[in-house]
Structure formats: C-alpha cells, structure tokens
Amino acid sequence: MDRRSFVKNAAAASVVATPLMEQETKFQFVHHVFFWLKNPDNKAEHDQLLQALRDLRKIPVIKHAHIGKPVVTEFDKAVTEGSYSFSVMLVFDSAKDEEAYLVHPLHKEFGKNNHHLWKKVVVYDSSLI
Template structure:
C-alpha cells in the first residue's frame, strides 16, 4: 500500500511539473540571445534588489518582443573560470536582431532603465545570433 501511495504522489508531482512547463513557458527562440550582467553599487542591499526584481519582472511580462527570459544571480563559484562578481544576470531571447532592436526602444524597457539605473555600477551586454 505504501508503494502505491508513493507512486501516485510521484505521478501527480511529475504530471503537474510537465503541465506547468508546457503551459507557462514560451518556446526558447535560438535566433537571437541578449545576455545582460548587472553589478550593483550596493549588492547587499535587499531593498534595492527587491525594487530591481519587481521592475524587471513587470517590464519583461509586458514586452512585445521578448520571447523567453531568465533572471539569475551568481552561484557559489567552484571553478576559476566562473565569474561570480555580478549581482544579477538576464538572458532574453528574440526571433531576430530586429526584434531585439525594437525591444531596446520599447517604452516599457526605457521605463525599467529609468527606474533602476541608479542601482547599478556597471552593466555588460553580450548579444549573439544563433547558428543555423
């Protein structure tokens, strides 16, 4: 009986996870990736981090051009080649370089920059075209 209950729970959790992934996620678009690293002036300031996350999530949820996004923080580096000095990272995918350029000029993007630019000391961007 215990095995049956554990199996049913496992199947329920697995199917819920699969359902969330297929309904909540947009498809990753390999055409163009925009990777941004932010270094905050005060990286330990919780209020600054909260303000940044709220503003960034609001912006990304209303962008007409961003297809998928990933917001991250540095993990504890275990290798010398890993740079963990940034405060936040952002990866956004687009269907084309032209869509990414439109995103740069989009009102919601400009509002995000205005709301948060006082928080960062440095921003570094890497843009990449996908290999076909």
C-alpha cells in the same frame, strides 16, 4: 524486477532521456545582460531591480526570459565569473525584435527608474549561426 521488465523500462527511459547536446536550439537572438548593484547588501534596492527585471517580461517581442543570480561552485570557481548581482537573458526571434525591445517604452522606463541602482552593466548579444 525480472529481466524482461528491466529491459522494457530501460528502453523507455532511453527514449525520454535525449542528451541536451543533441537538441538544436531555436533561439535566434540572445540578449544577455549582467548587472552589478551599487549597494549589493541593500535589500530594498536588490528587490527593486529584481522586480524591474521581471516587469521587462511584459514586452511582447521577448520569446523567453531568464533572470538569474551567480552560481559558483568549488569545481568551477577558477573560471566562473560570479561577481555580478543579476543576469537577465532575453531571447528574440531576430535582431530586429531585439531592436524593438530596446526602444519599447517599458525598457526605456526600466533604465530611467533603475539606472541609479547599478554600478556596472555588461551586455552580450549573439545570434544563431
């Protein structure tokens, strides 16, 4: 590759690769919930809770949903909590929308049908400052 092509390609790449830290979040309200299964080795219970978490995404006030599992690497294991079974991060436009989610029939059904699966739940809510 000649110098002119290299410089042209490098300039184009720098426009596309905007550092994440420079991007401002549009998330106004985040509801992050961590679940510890009573029986983490029980595949049927694992799959039931996973599907139930996925079904919560049908609630219209949710703007974004991320369902995850713990990831702990050798690099960060001293400070990273990895004992939970699932986390779900739900994003709303406002605290009022999160309140609507909490009383939505699908959320109430989620708790009623699945509370027996977990031994512990921890919730972190935050709003944009």
